Amino acid sequence: MWELIQSNKRKSLILFFGMGALLILIGFVFGSYYNSETGGAVGVLFAILLWMILSAVSYFGGSKILLSVSGAKEVTKEIHPQLYNVVEEMKIAAGVPYFPKIYIIDDPAPNAFATGVKPENSAIAVTSGLLSTLNRYELQGVVAHEMSHIINRDILLMTFAGMMLGAIALMSEVFFRGMYFGGGSRYRSRSSSKSSSGQAQVLIMILAIVLAILGPILAQLFYFAISRKREYLADASAARLTRYPEGLASALEKIANSTHTLRTANKITAPMYIVNPLKKEGMKLADLTSTHPPISERIKILRALQQGISYKDYQKIYEMISGKKEKIIPDSALKEAIPITPLQSAFTKEKDFNPVEAKRQTGDILMKMNDYQFINCSCGVRIKVPPDYNKSIVVCPRCGRKHSINNLSS
Amino acid sequence: MIYFIIFIVLIVFVILFFVSIYNALIRLRNQVKNAWSQIDVQLKRRHDLIPNLIETVKGYMTHERQIMENITKYRSQAMNAQTVGEKAQAESLLSGALGQLRVQVENYPDLKANQNFLALQEELTATENKISFARQNYNDQVMMYNNKIQMFPSNIVAGMFNFKEEEFFELKDQTEKEVPKVSFS
Amino acid sequence: MICPVCNESMIVLELNKVEIDYCTNCSGIWLDKGELALLYSVDESENDLQKLFAESSSVNEKSYKCPLCRKRMKKIQFNNSELVIDKCPDNHGLWFDKGELEKVLTLKSTASSQKILELLKDMFSYNKSQEAE
Numbered sequence: 001m002w003e004l005i006q007s008n009k010r011k012s013l014i015l016f017f018g019m020g021a022l023l024i025l026i027g028f029v030f031g032s033y034y035n036s037e038t039g040g041a042v043g044v045l046f047a048i049l050l051w052m053i054l055s056a057v058s059y060f061g062g063s064k065i066l067l068s069v070s071g072a073k074e075v076t077k078e079i080h081p082q083l084y085n086v087v088e089e090m091k092i093a094a095g096v097p098y099f100p101k102i103y104i105i106d107d108p109a110p111n112a113f114a115t116g117v118k119p120e121n122s123a124i125a126v127t128s129g130l131l132s133t134l135n136r137y138e139l140q141g142v143v144a145h146e147m148s149h150i151i152n153r154d155i156l157l158m159t160f161a162g163m164m165l166g167a168i169a170l171m172s173e174v175f176f177r178g179m180y181f182g183g184g185s186r187y188r189s190r191s192s193s194k195s196s197s198g199q200a201q202v203l204i205m206i207l208a209i210v211l212a213i214l215g216p217i218l219a220q221l222f223y224f225a226i227s228r229k230r231e232y233l234a235d236a237s238a239a240r241l242t243r244y245p246e247g248l249a250s251a252l253e254k255i256a257n258s259t260h261t262l263r264t265a266n267k268i269t270a271p272m273y274i275v276n277p278l279k280k281e282g283m284k285l286a287d288l289t290s291t292h293p294p295i296s297e298r299i300k301i302l303r304a305l306q307q308g309i310s311y312k313d314y315q316k317i318y319e320m321i322s323g324k325k326e327k328i329i330p331d332s333a334l335k336e337a338i339p340i341t342p343l344q345s346a347f348t349k350e351k352d353f354n355p356v357e358a359k360r361q362t363g364d365i366l367m368k369m370n371d372y373q374f375i376n377c378s379c380g381v382r383i384k385v386p387p388d389y390n391k392s393i394v395v396c397p398r399c400g401r402k403h404s405i406n407n408l409s410s
Numbered sequence: 411m412i413y414f415i416i417f418i419v420l421i422v423f424v425i426l427f428f429v430s431i432y433n434a435l436i437r438l439r440n441q442v443k444n445a446w447s448q449i450d451v452q453l454k455r456r457h458d459l460i461p462n463l464i465e466t467v468k469g470y471m472t473h474e475r476q477i478m479e480n481i482t483k484y485r486s487q488a489m490n491a492q493t494v495g496e497k498a499q500a501e502s503l504l505s506g507a508l509g510q511l512r513v514q515v516e517n518y519p520d521l522k523a524n525q526n527f528l529a530l531q532e533e534l535t536a537t538e539n540k541i542s543f544a545r546q547n548y549n550d551q552v553m554m555y556n557n558k559i560q561m562f563p564s565n566i567v568a569g570m571f572n573f574k575e576e577e578f579f580e581l582k583d584q585t586e587k588e589v590p591k592v593s594f595s
Numbered sequence: 596m597i598c599p600v601c602n603e604s605m606i607v608l609e610l611n612k613v614e615i616d617y618c619t620n621c622s623g624i625w626l627d628k629g630e631l632a633l634l635y636s637v638d639e640s641e642n643d644l645q646k647l648f649a650e651s652s653s654v655n656e657k658s659y660k661c662p663l664c665r666k667r668m669k670k671i672q673f674n675n676s677e678l679v680i681d682k683c684p685d686n687h688g689l690w691f692d693k694g695e696l697e698k699v700l701t702l703k704s705t706a707s708s709q710k711i712l713e714l715l716k717d718m719f720s721y722n723k724s725q726e727a728e
Contacts, residue, residue: 081529081532081533081536082532082536085532085533085535085536085539085540086536088536088540089536089539089540089543090543092448092452092540092543092544092547093543093546093547095445095547136535140539243546356632357612359629359632360609360612360614360629363614363629367607372607380610380611381608381609381610381718382608382609382610383606383607383608383609384606384607384608384609385606385607386596386604386605386606386607388604389604389606390603390604391619394606394619395619395721396721397608397617397718397719397720397721397722398610398717398718398719398720398721399720399721400721400724400725
């Protein structure tokens with residue numbers, strides 16, 4: 001397993017340092033914009049510190065802080081049996097001793113990510129939108145993909161690189177906010193525009209604006225260059241774990257065709273997701289494939305895995321479809337050969353999936369997570385009472401039965 | 411004297427070599443046992459779910475008594491099975507009968523909307539998936555263990571200490587063989 | 596969800612897989628986007644309630660804020676009748692004061708609205724019988 005992260009490590013490191021250089025440059029220019037003499041050094045210091053703090057927080061705070069930033073809540077088997085079961089199935093398939101924690105993020109955009117520095121304290125987070133758009137097989141594919149990131153130990157490097165991207169995105173945003181609310185030297189540079197230092201100021205300002213716009217995009221390119229092969233590898237592992245590549249393929253298709261955007265509150269965690277969530281409102285994700293392992297290609301490869309689903313098969317199909325002779329799978333993994341046996345349980349069929357009903361059920365889960373009280377009136381009405389409801393009795397409007405409420409808040 | 415020392419050294423090497431093979435065999439056998447216990451847990455889980463399922467379904471399904479009887483019968487057969495082969499056969503029959511039941515559920519919209527049934531359905535699906543995944547893992551382990559027993563020179567050690575090949579756990583799909591006869595009179 | 600009229604939290608009622616937000620204080624009903632979708636799915640044909648309404652500026656009813664985005668909701672009028680309901684400008688949902696939803700459904704009596712109407716009448720059958728007394 002260790003070889004899966006060792007492979008291509010050098011290239012990853014070069015990209016990682018390139019990203020670091022970008023971070024330092026942005027820190028320097030932004031700093032200089034506010035104070036041309038000493039600002040640069042302060043900016044660099046600030047940028048590095050910000051990255052280090054974010055990394056330290058996500059390293060030592062484990063997955064907890066990252067998850068709370070994205071508003072994720074832990075779920076138990078009682079709240080969402082299916083999600084819990086799917087994770088357990090993947091744990092058994094992989095034959096690993098650890099059980100990742102499971103989180104749900106209340107967001108209509110379908111997406112998922114894995115986090116945690118060590119496999120033992122790892123976590124898988126999925127959005128409520130994912131749960132309401134995917135059927136069981138597709139969910140299994142996504143969970144298998146995230147589980148593979150944990151097993152292949154991708155999450156450590158991806159966490160550090162992800163935090164760098166987060167730091168750059170955060171700095172650009174703070175910079176723009178600063179400009180918007182009339183930041184420091186804008187007036188100064190205008191009043192002294194005829195002096196040479198004023199011209200330098202204008203230059204710095206233009207450079208700062210350009211970097212604020214391009215910086216996050218460049219950083220994202222770096223990040224996805226680092227994560228690109230790991231995404232393919234996780235896809236290959238997921239197909240192997242589930243023995244059903246179509247599940248992940250059709251999940252990716254659904255995620256790509258979604259027009260929802262993840263809320264900006266998740267900007268720092270954005271790069272960790274299964275597909276890039278940073279996109280403009282209403283714009284289909286599929287249009288942005290150039291900054292990410294193209295989803296259409298990932299889907300095509302998965303769908304072409306007809307003869308076998310071993311790593312060797314995946315590598316072969318990858319070369320065929322991408323037309324590149326690039327090694328996606330490390331040598332040690334290529335040796336094994338596993339015969340394909342697609343798995344189809346007799347007890348849940350594709351046609352059982354009703355998208356409207358799935359949405360309602362996901363809504364129920366979110367309400368349960370937010371301490372709503374569920375009352376099943378014997379006349380058939382279900383009453384869902386929010387925790388801040390201010391009466392102690394609720395009357396069923398259908399049959400008139402009175403139900404008392406245990407006020408949790410008091 | 412020198413020949414004696416060489417002889418002793420050779421003997422020690424051979425013994426060490428055999429010990430390492432022996433340990434490898436023990437490790438593989440334990441892995442097989444461990445993988446089997448994983449399957450066993452899930453099979454037991456399925457057996458536990460079935461009485462619940464029958465109880466829930468009984469009130470709705472009127473024409474499927476034969477299928478339900480079969481499920482109960484195969485369940486007790488599977489629970490009493492001793493060898494891996496017997497177990498596999500009984501479990502395949504059980505899977506087949508459950509599959510037939512699943513097909514018939516389509517005729518009962520009320521049952522399909524029953525919360526209790528939906529929860530059971532999810533549990534059964536998950537358990538069957540877990541059985542398949544655990545089985546896959548088990549068969550991989552058995553493959554490695556059996557290869558070791560058959561190949562030279564580990565086959566000598568295996569023969570000396572009575573390591574026996576393990577059976578694969580194959581569940582065959584029985585649904586196609588037995589098409590249920592259901593009358594809609 | 597907070598009732599736009601009395602600022603109290605509303606309860607959620609579910610019957611036959613249809614959900615509505617209901618204020619036990621003023622008996623008003625809030626239908627958000629998802630709940631409307633659930634309602635329409637009662638019947639296969641998409642009976643889009645909102646298409647029956649036109650924006651109206653002449654109404655001087657007190658305006659409320661959308662419980663989701665807190666934006667001021669628009670008043671929309673049904674076929675120039677007396678009936679006016681509130682709609683979130685960002686399409687988060689519709690607000691019906693007490694009895695308004697029923698009126699809408701009786702005015703526009705198609706086969707599909709009939710089903711929804713029956714479901715609502717069923718859901719509030721106790722409240723109705725209390726009012727009659």
